[in-house]
Amino acid sequence: MGVTKRYGETVALDRAGIQVMPGRTHALVGRNGAGKSTLVSILTGLTSPDEGEVRFGGEPAPRPADRDAWRRRVACVYQKSTIIPELTVAENLYLHRHDLNRFGLVRWGALRRKAAALLAGWSVDVDVRLPAGELDVEQRQFVEIARALSFGARFIILDEPTAQLDAAAIARLFTRIRALQEQGVTFLFISHHLQEIYEICDTVTVFRDARHILTTAVADLSHAELVAAMAGEATGLTAALPRASVPADAGEVLGVRGLSYGDAYREVDLRVRAGEIVGLAGAAASGRTELAETVAGLRAADSGAIEVAGRRPRPGSVPDALAAGVGFVPRDRHHQGFVPMMSIADNATMTVPERLGEAGLISGRRRDRLARTLITNLAIKTPGPGLPVTGLSGGNQQKVVMARALASDPRLLVLITPTAGVDVKSKEFLLGKVEETASGGSGVLIASDELDDLRLCDRLLVMFQGRLVTEMAAGWHDHDVVAAMEGVRLDTPDASDAPYTPDAPDTLDAPDAPDV
Incomplete structure (x- = not known):
């Protein structure tokens, strides 16, 4: 209880706690940055808290180095599978636990029989001889659960388990969870889809801004009350001053029509003048990131069209998107935003080589002159343009990424979580x-x-499960946005009985237990 975890000046958990009772399915919900991932790391022994403690069945958690002891108590099935696709199911189930004969060789027959018995014991119908790469998402999840149970763990954390499953697979997963509950298995269920919480969970805990907000029976909490607990009161930045209205005759700089991309999003239409x-709002699996990356040229849509300032860039081509007038700030500055060992000047100007010299040659003088202008405009704190980006603070690194996006004087600026981690x-x-930039x-x-x-958005479009479900004008209320992002209707007589489903019309009118 009372767990605190800090990373430098960032407080990831602030005296937070959760108590999960045996044989239950306990939901943990909260918006991005609420502290859920940090809690999972602490519960599984991957991270140690700065303050507070973890207890299993009333006993203190094992030492961090004793991984076998942790595996006997708890396991996490992550959204991204940890199954090794090149190995068979049997090999994945007993990785590093192979039975050896007296010559030190693996007894493959015995291994396959033991793996088959394990899966049969937990009613998992998978051929143990198959390469794990041939399993679908649902089968991989069941194999991972069975592997966790084979260590003796009876407390399983499911992190966004339904994100890649269709409705039929979700129903089978929930049936399996209920069956395992009857056999004494306890689940901590983490999901952005609130309707699933009401379908499968007994108890719900809400985290917000790194703190525990409430724990209560799911049946005692309406959808509206759950959304309110997650959203809280409007906090953070000072409310933006009202912006001047965009003229009705303003030209269209982005037109997206009938755009679809795999399972990420379908038949999307939008325009920006x-x-x-x-704004394009949505939870992690809503499709908002994939849609923005498609506009920026990082992905090629399966169907539909994108037009930028009267041009149609080649699908999946970043150079074409740049040429059409797109400036882009990606979601992860460390992996997508800059080249770490290159200088501020090189990073900030890499999208405009034609302005830096003739015949494909770059003039260091021109580059540094443009870089100094960008450094001044973005107030980047640095002794000079030659400093490697790794020498900057996180906020200044993000300013370099923004400088690169603005260096080409874009007609359209596409931003994905532009202030993350600053x-x-x-x-x-x-x-x-x-x-x-918009005023210009x-x-x-x-x-x-x-x-x-x-x-600061003039309009807000909300995505849920790959579709645009509502549009809100400036002045929206936090609760309405969070509800729409989580697929919940707040405009019905009894909101707790009316979760949003993708099959409904594509509009919303409003928008012994582990003890931590």
């Missing part, structure tokens, strides 16, 4: 720069689940 800031002062500055006549598309990123 010159000088307009449009301090409040840097966040306010970056969002002010976005508003300044560029269109802006912001894809994020952070409400602070979205407050």
Whole structure:
């Protein structure tokens, strides 16, 4: 209880706790940054808390180095599978636990028989001789659960287990969870889809801003009350001043028509006018990130069309998107936003080589002159443009990524969670720069689940399970946005009985237990 975890100045958990009772399915919900992932790391022994303790069945948790002891108590089935696709199911189930003969060789027959008995014991119908790469998502999850149970663990954490499953597979997963509950297995269920909480869970705990907010029986909490607990009161950045209305005759800088991409999103239509800031809100599996990356040229849609300032860039081509006038800030600056050992000057100007020299040759003088202008405009704290980006703070690194996006004077600026991992002062500055860019006549598309990123938007489009489900004008209420992002209707007489489903019309009118 009372767990605190800090990473530098960031408080990931602040005296938070959860108590999960045996044989239950306990939900843990909270918006992005609430502390759920940090709690899972602590519960599974991958991270040690700075304060507080973890107890299993009343006993203190094992030492962090004793991985076998942790595996006997708890396991997590992550959204991203940990199954090794090149190995067979049997090999995955007993990895590093093979039976050996007196010559030190693996007894393959015995291994397969033991694996088959394990799966049969837990009613998992999978051929243990198959390469794990041939299993579908549902089968991989069941194999991972069986593997966890084989160590003796009876407490299983399911992290977004339904994100890649269709309705029939979700129903089978829930049937399996209930059957395992009857055999004494306890589950901690983490999901962004609130209707699933009401279907499968007994108890729900809400985290918000790294703190425990409430724990109660699911049956005692309506959808509206759950959304309110997750959203809280409007906090964070100062509310943006009202923006001047975008002229009705403003030209269209982005037109998306009938766009579909795999299971990520389907039949999306949207437009952004010159000088307009449009928000694209949605939870992790809503499709918002994939849609924004498609507009920026990182993905090629299966069908539909994208038009940027009157041009149709080649699908899946970042150079074509740049040439059409797209500036882009990706969701992960460390892996997608900059080249770590390159200088600020090289990173900030890499999208505009034609401005740096003739015949494909780059003039260091021109590059540094442009870089200094960008450094001044973005208020990047650095002794000079030659400093490697790794020498900057997180907020200044993000400013470099923004500088690169603005270097080409884009007609359309596409941003994915543009203020992730930066301090409040840097966040306010970056969002002010976005508003300044729109005031200069560029269109802006912001894809994020952070409400602070979205407050300056003229319009907010909300995605749920790959579809645009509602549009909100500026002045929206936090609860309405969070409800729409989580697929919940708050405009019905009894909201607790009316979760949103993708089969409904594509609009919303409103928008012994582990003890930590």
